[in-house]
Amino acid sequence: MRVELISIGDELLIGQTINTNAAWIGEQLTLRGASVDFCTVIKDQNEIIKASLDSALSRVDVVIITGGLGPTKDDITKHTLAEYFGKKLEINKEVLEHVTQFFERRTSEMLEVNVQQAALPKGAKVMKNNVGTAPGMWFDVEQKVVISLPGVPYEMKDILIESGFGMLEDRFGIGSLYHKTIHLQGIGESFLSDRIKDLELNLFENGIGLAYLPSPGIVRLRLTGTSSDSDKIKIQEFIDCISERLPQHVFGDGVDSLSKVIGSILTSRSLSVGTAESCTGGAIAKEIVSVAGSSNYFKGSIVSYSNEVKANVLGVNEDDMNVFGAVSEQVVIQMAVNGRSALNVDYCLATSGVAGPDGGTLDKPVGMFWVAIAAKEGVKAKMFHFGDNRGRNIQIAVLTVLNLLRCELHNIKMEKS
Amino acid sequence: MRVELISIGDELLIGQTINTNAAWIGEQLTLRGASVDFCTVIKDQNEIIKASLDSALSRVDVVIITGGLGPTKDDITKHTLAEYFGKKLEINKEVLEHVTQFFERRTSEMLEVNVQQAALPKGAKVMKNNVGTAPGMWFDVEQKVVISLPGVPYEMKDILIESGFGMLEDRFGIGSLYHKTIHLQGIGESFLSDRIKDLELNLFENGIGLAYLPSPGIVRLRLTGTSSDSDKIKIQEFIDCISERLPQHVFGDGVDSLSKVIGSILTSRSLSVGTAESCTGGAIAKEIVSVAGSSNYFKGSIVSYSNEVKANVLGVNEDDMNVFGAVSEQVVIQMAVNGRSALNVDYCLATSGVAGPDGGTLDKPVGMFWVAIAAKEGVKAKMFHFGDNRGRNIQIAVLTVLNLLRCELHNIKMEKS
Numbered sequence: 001m002r003v004e005l006i007s008i009g010d011e012l013l014i015g016q017t018i019n020t021n022a023a024w025i026g027e028q029l030t031l032r033g034a035s036v037d038f039c040t041v042i043k044d045q046n047e048i049i050k051a052s053l054d055s056a057l058s059r060v061d062v063v064i065i066t067g068g069l070g071p072t073k074d075d076i077t078k079h080t081l082a083e084y085f086g087k088k089l090e091i092n093k094e095v096l097e098h099v100t101q102f103f104e105r106r107t108s109e110m111l112e113v114n115v116q117q118a119a120l121p122k123g124a125k126v127m128k129n130n131v132g133t134a135p136g137m138w139f140d141v142e143q144k145v146v147i148s149l150p151g152v153p154y155e156m157k158d159i160l161i162e163s164g165f166g167m168l169e170d171r172f173g174i175g176s177l178y179h180k181t182i183h184l185q186g187i188g189e190s191f192l193s194d195r196i197k198d199l200e201l202n203l204f205e206n207g208i209g210l211a212y213l214p215s216p217g218i219v220r221l222r223l224t225g226t227s228s229d230s231d232k233i234k235i236q237e238f239i240d241c242i243s244e245r246l247p248q249h250v251f252g253d254g255v256d257s258l259s260k261v262i263g264s265i266l267t268s269r270s271l272s273v274g275t276a277e278s279c280t281g282g283a284i285a286k287e288i289v290s291v292a293g294s295s296n297y298f299k300g301s302i303v304s305y306s307n308e309v310k311a312n313v314l315g316v317n318e319d320d321m322n323v324f325g326a327v328s329e330q331v332v333i334q335m336a337v338n339g340r341s342a343l344n345v346d347y348c349l350a351t352s353g354v355a356g357p358d359g360g361t362l363d364k365p366v367g368m369f370w371v372a373i374a375a376k377e378g379v380k381a382k383m384f385h386f387g388d389n390r391g392r393n394i395q396i397a398v399l400t401v402l403n404l405l406r407c408e409l410h411n412i413k414m415e416k417s
Numbered sequence: 418m419r420v421e422l423i424s425i426g427d428e429l430l431i432g433q434t435i436n437t438n439a440a441w442i443g444e445q446l447t448l449r450g451a452s453v454d455f456c457t458v459i460k461d462q463n464e465i466i467k468a469s470l471d472s473a474l475s476r477v478d479v480v481i482i483t484g485g486l487g488p489t490k491d492d493i494t495k496h497t498l499a500e501y502f503g504k505k506l507e508i509n510k511e512v513l514e515h516v517t518q519f520f521e522r523r524t525s526e527m528l529e530v531n532v533q534q535a536a537l538p539k540g541a542k543v544m545k546n547n548v549g550t551a552p553g554m555w556f557d558v559e560q561k562v563v564i565s566l567p568g569v570p571y572e573m574k575d576i577l578i579e580s581g582f583g584m585l586e587d588r589f590g591i592g593s594l595y596h597k598t599i600h601l602q603g604i605g606e607s608f609l610s611d612r613i614k615d616l617e618l619n620l621f622e623n624g625i626g627l628a629y630l631p632s633p634g635i636v637r638l639r640l641t642g643t644s645s646d647s648d649k650i651k652i653q654e655f656i657d658c659i660s661e662r663l664p665q666h667v668f669g670d671g672v673d674s675l676s677k678v679i680g681s682i683l684t685s686r687s688l689s690v691g692t693a694e695s696c697t698g699g700a701i702a703k704e705i706v707s708v709a710g711s712s713n714y715f716k717g718s719i720v721s722y723s724n725e726v727k728a729n730v731l732g733v734n735e736d737d738m739n740v741f742g743a744v745s746e747q748v749v750i751q752m753a754v755n756g757r758s759a760l761n762v763d764y765c766l767a768t769s770g771v772a773g774p775d776g777g778t779l780d781k782p783v784g785m786f787w788v789a790i791a792a793k794e795g796v797k798a799k800m801f802h803f804g805d806n807r808g809r810n811i812q813i814a815v816l817t818v819l820n821l822l823r824c825e826l827h828n829i830k831m832e833k834s
Contacts, residue, residue, distance in 0.1 A: 011630045013453045015444025016598065016639060019436050022458070027432025036430045037465075039458035041439070048454075072610050073617070074628045111611050152631065154806060181433065193489050194528050200490070211491045213428045214569060222433060275699075275720075281706030282692075282699030285720045289698030292774050292807055300726035302719055303702045309691075309717035309760055313730075343726055357709050389571060390709055 001172035003029055004056040005039040008049060008067035008077055009151060012041045021066045021153055025160070030179060032165060033227075034062075034172075044068050049080045053146065061144055061172060067151030069134040071113035078137075081148055082121035085139060089119040092135075095126060099133045127167075131158045138167065145171065178227040180235050181213075181220050182242065183256060184249040185403040189214045192221075192249075199241055206234050216392045217399035247412045251403060258402040259287045259294075265409045266297035271346040273405070275301040276314055276339030278326060279353040279369065283398045299345050304335065314338045327352050327364050329372075329381045336374035336381075347408070348374045349401045356390045367393055371401045373408055380408070418589035420446055421473040422456040425466060425484035425494055426568060429458045438483045438570055442577070447596060449582060450644075451479075451589075461485050466497045470563065478561055478589060484568030486551040488530040495554075498565055499538035502556060506536040509552075512543060516550045544584075548575045555584065562588065595644040597652050598630075598637050599659065600673060601666040602820040606631045609638075609666075616658055623651050633809045634816035664829045668820060675819040676704045676711075682826045683714035688763040690822070692718040693731055693756025695743065696770040696786065700815045716762050721752065731755045744769050744781050746789075746798050753791035753798075764825070765791045766818045773807045784810055788818045790825055797825070 005025055011017040019041060026036045037060055042048050044067070056063040068077030082089050096118035103110040117133045120126065127136030127147070132155035139146040147164060149156045184192060189212050193200065203210050208231060209224035223238060225231030243250045252261045266273060275284045285301035288294055304310040307326055311318050316334045324330045332352045340348035353369030360366035366388050372381040384400060386393045407413075422442055428434040436458060443453045454477055459465050461484070473480040485494030499506050513535035520527040534550045537543065544553030544564070549572035556563040564581060566573045601609065606629050610617065620627050625648060626641035640655060642648030660667045669678045683690060692701045702718035705711055721727040724743055728735050733751045741747045749769045757765035770786030777783035783805050789798040801817060803810045824830075 010641075011628060011639065012440070013443050013456060014447040014596065014639075015440040015442070015453075016630055016637065017632070018440040023429070023432040023435040025432070026430050030431040036432075037460065039430060041456035043454065070629060070631075071607050072629045073621070074626070111607055113610065114607060154804075154809065179431065190488050190528055190531060193530065204490070209491070211426075211428060212487060212489045213433055214487075215434070220433065222428065222431075224427075274726075277699075280703075281711075281715070282694075282702030282718055282720065283706075285699030285722075286697075286703045289700075289722065289772075289811075290808065294698075295722060295776075298698070299723040300720045300730065301699055301722075302730070303692075303699065303717045305702075305706065305712060305718075306716040312761070313717065313719070313759055342730055344729070355706075359712075391707065392571070394706075 001034040001062060001168065002060040003034050003036045003062045003064060004060040005036065006049075006052050006056060006063060006065045007039065007041045007151075008044050008065060009041075010043050012067075013043060021151065021156055024153070024157060025064060025066075028160065028165065030177070032169065033177065034168070035177065044074065044076055046076060046080050046083070049077065050084050053084060057141060057144055057146070062168065063144070063146045065146065065148045066156055069117075069148065069150045070152075071111075071117055071133070077148055078119075078121070081124075081137070081139070081146075085121060085123070085141075087121035087123055090122050091115075091118050092120045092126060095120065095135050098128065098135075102133055127159045127163045129155055129159055130162060131155055135159075136164065178225050178232060178235070179222060180239065180253060181222045182239055182253045183251055184219045184221070184246065185217060185251055185258065185399050187219065187246070187249045189219055192219055192246075195246065196242055199238055203234070203238055208234055208238070217396035247410070248403075248407055251406055257291075258399060258406065259291050262402055262406055262409070263288070263291045263294055263297060265406070267293070269409075271409075272297050272299050273347045273349065274299050274339060274343035274345035276335040276348055276350040277301060277303045278305060278310070278335070278351055279355045280351045280394050280397050280401075281305055283394050284349055284351065284401060287398050287402065299343050302339055302342060310335065314342065325364065327354055327368060327370060329370055329383070332370040332372040333374075333379050333381050336372035337379050340374040346375065347405060349405060350374070351397055351401060353393070353397060355393045356388055369393070369397050369400075371397065371404060373401070373404055375408065380404075418451040418479060418585065419477040420451050420453045420479045420481060421477040422453065423466075423469050423473060423480060423482045424456065424458045424568075425461050425482060426458075427460050429484075430460060438568065438573055441570070441574065442481060442483075445577065445582065447594070449586065450594065451585070452594065461491065461493055463493060463497050463500070466494065467501050470501060474558060474561055474563070479585065480561070480563045482563065482565045483573055486534075486565065486567045487569075488528075488534055488550070494565055495536075495538065498541075498554070498556070498563075502538060502540070502558075504538035504540055507539050508532075508535050509537045509543060512537065512552050515545065515552075519550055544576050544580045546572055546576055547579060548572055552576075553581065595642050595649060595652070596639060597656065597670060598639045599656055599670045600668055601636045601638070601663065602634060602668055602675065602816050604636065604663065604666045606636055609636055609663075612663065613659055616655055620651070620655055624648075625651055625655070634813035664827070665820075665824055668823055674708075675816060675823065676708050679819055679823055679826070680705070680708045680711055680714060682823070684710070686826075688826075689714050689716050690764045690766065691716050691756060691760035691762040693752040693765055693767040694718060694720045695722060695727070695752070695768055696772045697768045697811050697814050697818075698722055700811050701766055701768065701818060704815050704819065716760050719756055719759060727752065731759065742781065744771055744785060744787060746787055746800070749787040749789040750791075750796050750798050753789035754796050757791040763792065764822060766822060767791070768814055768818060770810070770814060772810045773805055786810070786814050786817075788814065788821065790818070790821055792825065797821075
């Protein structure tokens, strides 16, 4: 089953909205064995939508369109599809009832534009929208299929999960590619490639694809083979080798995030964690609580962005701040140790650094970060130099300190950075 | 100047990477008056890249390719372009020197794969990469241009900002579309549309485009006209009208975020802010410090995810937590008031809610959030019902409480929610 995604909307082309829909659909279809071959983003203009449908139907089996189904005047997808397939719009009673109930449940007033959301091109199969008002639509085009979905991400996802994927699986078979991804923190793409040269050659000789997917602080390696047992075994062997060679960097596979990995270790050992953050400003805590169930191990955080809060709430020694500066080993250690007591946790993670763009000095340039972990056994601190972009520095600092905690929990010794 | 973006990489199609590059380039080119008509995402396969180039060169003036220029084996864009244009790869001395210096500055070892990054198709113009090793390349194709850039976002951005945009402006003229965007918090798309029906009709009659761009907690309205003075005036009149009609919702325009808007109000009045967060787990603090210079007004935060930290660090009354529950008006008010004292700030924002997916009860379902703002004049609390998705609930809660603070600072009375 070969697929093309067509994302409709000027907002995507002019960059006001990032196309997360295409990423999500691509991931889900790939997991189900389909091959997503093209994704095209186009303007919401009648002629362009029709030309893109022509082109997509000439090269794939399934076309999934997102966007342009909203209640407002700029949403033209439904009318364009009706015209493309030569069908009239008719109010669908079932959909109208659903829309009416949707507004009743919310004790909200229903507007005429919402009634019009129940008008569908004749012959289109309804794909029920449980979380919104615009239904998805399924069109059979000889042996091929065109699906039109709302652009609102959670509505699109709900429709595909509740009906779309099942309908596609019933209609088309399942492909045969096998993907596996592993995640590494704290090592750059070139250095990683150099450290695993031999493993990479071995994969290549065995016909297994290897792709490097770098992002700030993380490199993901994606392995691709057929779904044969022998390919799966080769891929697993590679993962075992690299995990043994670089345990301080490899932290998970598939959809693992560092916060999930840490969450499951802490949960299984009934340990708790908290943070005492300066430059990261709550970003470590936010990342930890992004995991459902994090209340089992995360107790809280003291974000001491000012020296005043470092002194008054965390009890950092003011003389030390004056002598060594807030970005120093001495201060980050006190933050971690005092934070651990104040929050009464097993592990307390602390950060103090120069996120940028301003505030750098010769001694302490933008990108310099101290991180520390306090535990029952004592406290460890380490210095890093990241880059010069504020957002990226905060993100890398969060990942770095979470990976240090993972290594600490696994008794993995860190290399010199 | 009409543009097509071609993003190369299986990772984009299978959804492991979200295509933020296309969004950024689209935004930047639109601001410069170019029209981004298509964005195509394709696999890193020789034949597909060549076919997409054919198709793009048939319909636009400029093709910007991102991705596939890295040092590793899966990066094939440069070789494919050399073949497409019938040129050999040659080591470019200037680029080699840059790459060598790049590694020297980082006191990192230079690898053979990095040397190969200096090999370019003969005749390609070099677009210098100051922040990485793979240069961008510019190819003249009769009257048209093909640009190839690395897929690493900050490298791609640096190359376009330092040379690419200037080269394109020199080569092509500047278009004539004028965009303006305003942002609203706390009102849904349909209700907004109903509240501004008359203004919308007026825009339509004047030929000004209006697009609704909803995202969790925020609706953006994008207005599009020509760059004529009369269109600019009509657009400004619309913005003035809607700002006066819905002051509790309209919070900014252009690239404003709520955290930036609040930051500039607090800075101009020398006021300070802190947070006492439960369910949002540091996400408000993180959003506030995402703004450079936030240390001027943000002092810190106490994230009290557990009742123990609420009692011991924030001093919330334990009896009240037992009687009313952690998600209650009584508790959120104490969090805000006590947080304000502990952090010694002018305003303290507090949240306590049920983010989900678990932990909901009949009385306090998933999505129920209490938020409070403590100030010198007293404390205000308000209850909201958001949705059933954890990440989205946290995001909406952050935006809601920041907007409440904005209204408070501007003395805007909130409507009943």
